Amino acid sequence: MLDDFQYKSNKILLKFCSCYFNFFYFYCMKFSFKNDYSEGCHPNILHALLQTNLDQQAGYGEDDYSLQAKELIKEKIKNPNSDIYFVSGGTQANLIVISSILRPYQCVISASTGHILNYETGAIEATGHKILNINTEDGKIRPSDIIPVLEGHQNIPHQVMPKLVYISNSTELGTIYNTKELEDLFTFCKANGLYxxxxxxxxxxxxxxxINDLTLEKVAELTDIFYIGGTKNGALIGEAIVINNQDLQQDFAFNIKQKGALMAKGRLLGIQFLELMKNDLYFDLAKHANNQAMKIKNAMKDKGVKFLTDTYTNQIFPILTNSLIAILAEKFDFFVWEKINEDHSAIRLITSWNTSDEAVNRFIEILNK
Amino acid sequence: MLDDFQYKSNKILLKFCSCYFNFFYFYCMKFSFKNDYSEGCHPNILHALLQTNLDQQAGYGEDDYSLQAKELIKEKIKNPNSDIYFVSGGTQANLIVISSILRPYQCVISASTGHILNYETGAIEATGHKILNINTEDGKIRPSDIIPVLEGHQNIPHQVMPKLVYISNSTELGTIYNTKELEDLFTFCKANGLYxxxxxxxxxxxxxxxINDLTLEKVAELTDIFYIGGTKNGALIGEAIVINNQDLQQDFAFNIKQKGALMAKGRLLGIQFLELMKNDLYFDLAKHANNQAMKIKNAMKDKGVKFLTDTYTNQIFPILTNSLIAILAEKFDFFVWEKINEDHSAIRLITSWNTSDEAVNRFIEILNK
Amino acid sequence: MLDDFQYKSNKILLKFCSCYFNFFYFYCMKFSFKNDYSEGCHPNILHALLQTNLDQQAGYGEDDYSLQAKELIKEKIKNPNSDIYFVSGGTQANLIVISSILRPYQCVISASTGHILNYETGAIEATGHKILNINTEDGKIRPSDIIPVLEGHQNIPHQVMPKLVYISNSTELGTIYNTKELEDLFTFCKANGLYxxxxxxxxxxxxxxxINDLTLEKVAELTDIFYIGGTKNGALIGEAIVINNQDLQQDFAFNIKQKGALMAKGRLLGIQFLELMKNDLYFDLAKHANNQAMKIKNAMKDKGVKFLTDTYTNQIFPILTNSLIAILAEKFDFFVWEKINEDHSAIRLITSWNTSDEAVNRFIEILNK
Amino acid sequence: MLDDFQYKSNKILLKFCSCYFNFFYFYCMKFSFKNDYSEGCHPNILHALLQTNLDQQAGYGEDDYSLQAKELIKEKIKNPNSDIYFVSGGTQANLIVISSILRPYQCVISASTGHILNYETGAIEATGHKILNINTEDGKIRPSDIIPVLEGHQNIPHQVMPKLVYISNSTELGTIYNTKELEDLFTFCKANGLYxxxxxxxxxxxxxxxINDLTLEKVAELTDIFYIGGTKNGALIGEAIVINNQDLQQDFAFNIKQKGALMAKGRLLGIQFLELMKNDLYFDLAKHANNQAMKIKNAMKDKGVKFLTDTYTNQIFPILTNSLIAILAEKFDFFVWEKINEDHSAIRLITSWNTSDEAVNRFIEILNK
Incomplete structure (x- = not known):
């Protein structure tokens, strides 16, 4: 509703801010590779918030922006029958989805690296459900991992009933599923009564x-339910839960409300996903993050650095000498992930939609010294 | 960090948007008196989001803005020992607070109009706790209401143990507690082992x-825990939970995370409360909303209209003829609250920080016709 | 497996004990009309425990006695497709049944006198479910009571979804449902998607x-699920849950185990129900209890005593002068139920399968003095 | 209250039954080594039930027998300040104890063989709490096992807080803690804020x-809370929860009621523990069970049989050839526990308070053939 002039002047303003901060950072502060949610959001989102701010809208996700964003997602996944709901964050999405699907005695299967298992303060168990743990090297689950779990839970009714398989893509270790792997897993789940x-x-x-060969459309085809994460890819908050299996759609909104996740101003979520989905901004941002990580990875590989796991997304886990880590830590923030031996540790570097070439180049520069 | 020029140009831009929308509404669309969360947020908030957007900050509420906002609130309540946490909405705040305080067999007491009792999809019960209901006319609880509840729950261990009294201010009916009432209630609670x-x-x-004589400082003094609502008073999202009773402070953050309420980009909450608390914007916005409601109320009183309850906040419940309601409904959105008799119903009108004089005047104008 | 001689000598022994205690009570101790679970169990049960004690049996309800008892119940309800499970007590039965049926956002409707509402320490809410309260005079629920509850819960998804109607028969006030009432209620439930x-x-x-015209068979026909209470009618422990609606049968055993209600020595429950169901002992015992209560009631009626509610089961609520209550309390234990006015109170008298004529006659004797 | 004559005639009757069944079993049916809850209960208990059956008693554990049994246990543990509660079974005891102690975000640590982890259908998680798993060879937990768990849960508030250590004695593998081990563990727990x-x-x-050097008194001294299991040692049902730590005593009864574990006829539990504790019957029964297992174990050792774990209680895990297992399975019931290789498997044999010399001798006889 803003005319072109306002739009452009606004764009310029936002662009200016961006430059200003980049400048500021590289000469005054440490740049952080700690995570992909250190900054606010992509300027387009702020612009849209500004533009729509005083438009009166229905509450609780019934606003026009949310409806439009849902339509856009349905187009992209090519499934008009999927149901879509926006919630604010990942733990919230996980606990709502899982508790909405399972009966009290049913449980969820997760890789040992699974976010729900380790970093959600028992949010899933707090809804009453056990998580069965599969040890994996690379954060991924395969049918062969699930078979022994099913075999080991035949003592009815003394054991929980496995009913849902939880996977992450990309995983907590930065690895990904290819189409074949996801097909195999989904086929196995369907054959075994698992979601x-x-x-x-x-x-x-x-x-x-x-190295990816999956598409959003395929993801929707090969899962019962999934979500599209906004928080770690340019939104202020927001994950879009997509329910493909119609058996799981009924009454879903009640669960969102009951868990305190139904926003009065649902427009905040709708506007963000509308912006992210328009012109595939969402994918451009993610690609940018991946590219910046790959630049650092390749520079390291050239110097013979080894990695904890071989990743092709925005998380890399290089193994460095502790002395080099100390030098890098003067200029950059990141997590020391794991001690490897007396002299070496693996660190975790995460790049984001906003990681600048300056930051990446500077990091590589210090490495090379 | 923006210089003065940007700040001003930005202000102008935001001002312009505001005018533009006001114009648009009153000649093209119905204005909504349905609730106080129909619009986005106060422009200062958007401006601050814009200004801070690319600043890298720690996640999960450890950002500078959140820390500053907490300090500001502590100053305003004159209690440096209170603990403050930001969450996204009211149901979330309620379920986290209540479940964090109660042991499994303890319950909460609420007025029969209480939001937790009627409009939160059983969120409190979903955390395992019963709500005991006190019938009230005006949405308020007095010690004399609680005494019979305590007397009626002496059959140990066959009954739940009342432990927490939940009140709203302003209440769901728009009424308020005065200082004397809150003092009496808090004194009673302390004497009876209730929070x-x-x-x-x-x-x-x-x-x-x-008609209020309470202060924010007094509220902090006369409650164990309370929250300052942002969502219904100019924020996009956000409620600031203030824990005054130090016994209730321990480990509170775990509960927030476990319920999926800990935002990765906690800055979004911090920035908003920082803006709202600066220069008492929060109170100015609320006062504006109240004033607009009082204008309508007084205009109605002048015409002899009766009200369901006598309120002095931003919610009014006039009893009108159904024919007048039909006429008003052509131009304005609002809820028909309760059927009074064949010809009359009570409606609920809610004004907000953004309800314009134009909207109010137009409403009164139609009334007068 | 005991031969006739042992059986008889055993019977004699048990009979002897019974006489001994009756004698002992009426001349040495107060007889208690406080409840129907003051004694152990019917001698037949003890005898069967004795007889089967060293028989090795499968655990967890897979023993022969449990299987036989289930068959016997299926015969009596004339429904071979019902599923039957034994648990130890009423609160346990209630919480398992209700939590097994409801989805997290669904709730149960109960009369305001409902045991689950008042005397189970929030057991239902502890499984995550709200109880909606219907005010009743006589402890019974009628379709006309439910209609406003359904109408008042249309604000999707902000309110819990009513899904299950909980009734007691006889009720907590000693009243009962007749066939017509139960038919009407069940028909209404089915028409409205309620269990x-x-x-x-x-x-x-x-x-x-x-005054009853219902049969066990009819109860099975006109409910989705119910239980046959043993604890208050001659068993040591035990309630037999009968699931008539096949949609509710799936995986039920998991719920029993998860709530800690699956007994290793399920035989204890099976043996008891086998004895109670054989030759309709269960009904004989209940009839005896009712008769004893009616004797007292009729004696009181003859003296012009009024009752709080007009009951025809083993609970009566006479309104007596406080002085008479004091005299009775010297010789008998009972609950003073409700203060009526300065001089009068209602007391509750409960008779049991073991209430002797001596106790009843003595009580009436004192009344008459 | 029965005189000597009745008592003796009753004893004779019970003795007779016992002989009768032993005879019956060894010539007509398979004897079961599947578990220690295949039979009813020790005759003394049946006798006491018979003797007290018609004595009117207060409900809900306030009966004289329960009070006496509690006093007797307090004497045996030499701690008058412990609180004692009786519940019906192990899963029930575990879920009540654990959920009564933990705050929502706290979790329990268990050995990977822990009953709560594997065989309770997620009962603990159903109360909202995660179980952290420690891999052990022998079913026991040592301080050195807990240290890495504590170190791995420092990411506040993103991870659950370990607060309670759950151990079994004897363990699920039949192993036991000696005094030194329990002292070390308890000291470690206290130093680390763990129960x-x-x-x-x-x-x-x-x-x-x-091989035991612990006493009941020491167990009470070196745990915050524990229970004395009746179900697997001669009772029909029943575990006696003993709360030594006074911080954990408050309001405990509410939890029992809320979880459906408060028996109306609590006398059933009281009478059993009174009988078991009198003259140390409890220990005699357990010792008998252990002895019978040791006889088989020693006979096997003499033949060179290896065992999965070296146990000195009533569970043994011999590794046998599959052909021998097949022969034994014709005459005896037991579980095949684990496949060792193509030709060998480990079986689990459990003896009980009622395992007769005939059964043991017969088993050994077949082995020797």
Missing amino acids: LFMDGARLGHGLTSE | LFMDGARLGHGLTSE | LFMDGARLGHGLTSE | LFMDGARLGHGLTSE
Whole structure:
């Protein structure tokens, strides 16, 4: 509703801010590779918030923006029958989805690296459900991992009933599923009465990895339910839960409200996903993040650095000498992930939609010194 | 960090948008008196989001803005020992607070009009706790209401143990507590081993009512825990939970995370409360909303209209003829609250920080015709 | 497996004990009319425990006695497709049944006198479900009571979804449902997508009341799920949950185990129900209890005593002068139920399968003095 | 209250039954080594039930027998300040104890063989709490096992807070804790703000093992809470929860009622524990069970049989050829526990308070053939 002039002047303003901060950072502060949610959001989102701010809208996700964003997502997944709901964050999405699907005695299967298992303060158990743990090297689950779990839970009714498989793509270790792997897993789940749920907090990064052959459409086809993560890919908040299996759609909104996740101003979520989905901004942002990570990875590989796991998304886990880590830590923020031996540790570097070439180049520069 | 020029040009831009929409509404669309969360947020908030957008910050509420906003609130309540946490909405605040305080066999007491009792899809019960209901006319709870509840729950261990009193200010009916009432209630609670929790989704409206004699400082003194509602008073999202009773402070953050309410980009909440608390914007916005409601109320009183309850905040419940309601409904959105008799119903009108004089005048104009 | 001699000598022994205690009580101790679970169990049960004690049996309800008892119940309800499970007590039965049926956002409707509402320490809410309260005078629910509850819960998804109607027969006030009432209620439930669950802690007393026209078979036909209470009618422990609606049968055993209600020595429950169901002992015991209560009631009526509610089962609520209550209390234990005015109170008298003529006659004797 | 004559005639009757069944079993049916809850209960208990049956008693554990049994246990543990509660079974005891202690975000640590982890249908998680798993070879937990768990849960508030250590004695693998081990563990727990809870479903077997040096008194001294298991050691049902830590005593009864575990006829539990505790019957029964297992174990050792774990209680895990297992399975019931290789499997044999010399000798006889 803003005319062109306002739009442009606004764009310029936002662009200016961006430059200003980049400048500011590289000469005054440490740049952070700690995570992909250190900044606010992509300027287009702020612009849209500004533009729509005083428009009166229905509450609780019934606003025009949310409706439009849902339509856009349905087009992209090519499934008009999927149901879509926006919630604010990943733990919230996980606990709502899982508790909405399972009966009290049913449980969820997760890789040992699964976010729900380790970093959600027992949010799933707090809704009454056990998580069965599958040990994996690469954060991924395969049918062969699930078979022994099913075999080991035949003592009815003394054991929980496995009913839902939880996977992440990209995973917590930065790895991804290819189409064949997801097909195999989904086929196995269907043959065994299991639901398949994909945590897509970093789905954009998975789907734009240089080694990826999956599409959003395929993800919708090969899962019962998944979500498209906004928080870690340019939104202020927001994950879009997509329910493909119609058996799981009924009454879903009640669960969102009951868990305190139904926003009065649902427009905040709708506007963000509308912007992210328009012109595939969502994928451009993720691709950018991946590219910046790959630049650092390749520079390291050239110097002979080894990695904890071989990733092609926006998370890399290089193994460095502790002395080099100390030098890098003077200029950059990141997590030391794991001690490897007396002299070496693996660090985790995460790039984001906003990681600038300056930051990446500077990091590589210091490495090379 | 923006210089003065950008700040001003930005202000102008935001001002322009505001005018543009006001114009648009009154000649093209119905204005809505349905609730106080139909619009986005106060322009200062958007401006601050814009200004801080690319600043890298720690996640999960450890950002500078959140820390500053907490300090500001502590100053305003004159209690440096209170703990403050930001969450996204009212149901979330209610379920986290209540479940964090109660042991499994303890329950909460609420007025029969309480939001937790009627409009939160059983969110409190979903955390395992019963709500005991007190019938009230005006949405308020008095010690004399609680005594029979305590007396009726002496059959140990066959009955739940009342432990927490939940009140709202302003209440769901738009009424408010005065200082004497809150003192009496808090004293009673302390004498009976009960905690007192105030739902402040519309606390601003309560504290700026023309008949109010409470202060934010007093509220902090006379409750164990309360929250300052942002969503219904100019924020996009956000409620600031204030824990005054130090016994209730321990480990509170775990509960927020477990319920899926800990935002990765906590800055979104911090920035908003920082803006709202600066220069008492929060109270100015609430006062504006109240004033607009009072204008309509007084205009109606002049015409002899009766009200369901006598309120002095931003919610009014006039009893009108059904024919007049039909006429008003052509131009304005609002809820028909309760059928009174064959010809009359009570409607609910809610004004907000953004309800313009134009909207109010136009409404009165139609009334007068 | 005991031969006739042992059986008889055993019977004699048990009979002897019974006489001994009756004698002992009426001349040395107060007789208690406080409840129907003051004694152990019917001698036949003890005898069967003795007889089967060292028989090795499968655990967890897979023993022969449980299987036989289930068959016997299926015969009596004339429904081979019902599923039957034994648990130890009423609160346990209630919480398992209700939590097994409801989805997290669904709730149960109960009369305001409902046991689940008042005397189970929030057991239902502890499983995550709200109880909606219907005010009743006589402890019974009618379709006309439910209609406003359904109408008042249309604000989707902000309110819980009513899904299950909980009734007791006989009720907590000693009243009973007749066939017409139960038919109307069940028909209404089916028409409105509701399940009907009958708490049968005192089902025996309901079905043998002098004004009853229901049968066990009809109860099975006109409920989705109900239970046959043993604890209050001659068993040591035990309620037999009968699931008539096949949609509710799936995986039910998991719920029993998860709630800690699956007994390793399920034989204890099976043996008891086998004995109670054989030759309709269950109904004989309940009828005896009712008769004893009616004797007292009629004696009181003859003296012009009024009652709080007009009951025809083993609970009566006479209104007496406080002075008479004091005199009775010297010789008998009972609950003073409700203060009526300065001089009068209602007391509750409960008779049991073991209430002797001596106790009843003595009580009437004192009354008459 | 029965005189000597009745008592003796009753004893004779019970003795007779016992002989009768032993005879019956060894010539007509398979004897079961599947578990220690295949039979009813010790005759003394049946006798006491018979003797007290018609004595009117207060309900809900306030009966004289329960009070006496509690006093007797307090004497045996030499701690008058412990609180004691009786519940019906192990899963029930575990879920009540754990959920009564933990705040929503706190979790329990268990060995990977822990009953709560594997065989309770997610009962603990159903109360909202995660179980952290420690891999152990022998079913026991040592301080060195807990240290990495504590170190791995420092990411506040993103991870659950370990607060309670759950151990079993004897363990699910038949192993036991000695005094030194329990002292070390308890000291470690206290130093780290952890509670220690001992599942004593087979506590009798642990404390009467030939290699045991712990006493009941020491167990009460070195745990915050534990229970004395009746179900697996001669009772029909029943576990006695003993709360030594006074911080955990408050309001405990509410939890029992809320979870559906408060028996109306609590006398059933009281009478059993009174009988078991009198003259140390409890320990005699357990010792008998252990002895019978040791006879088989020693006979096997003499033949060179290896065992999965080296146990000295009533569970043994011999590794046998599959052909021998097949022969034994014709005459005896037991579980095949684990496949060892193509030709060998480990079986689990459990003896009980009622395992006769005939059964043991016959088993050994077949082995020797």
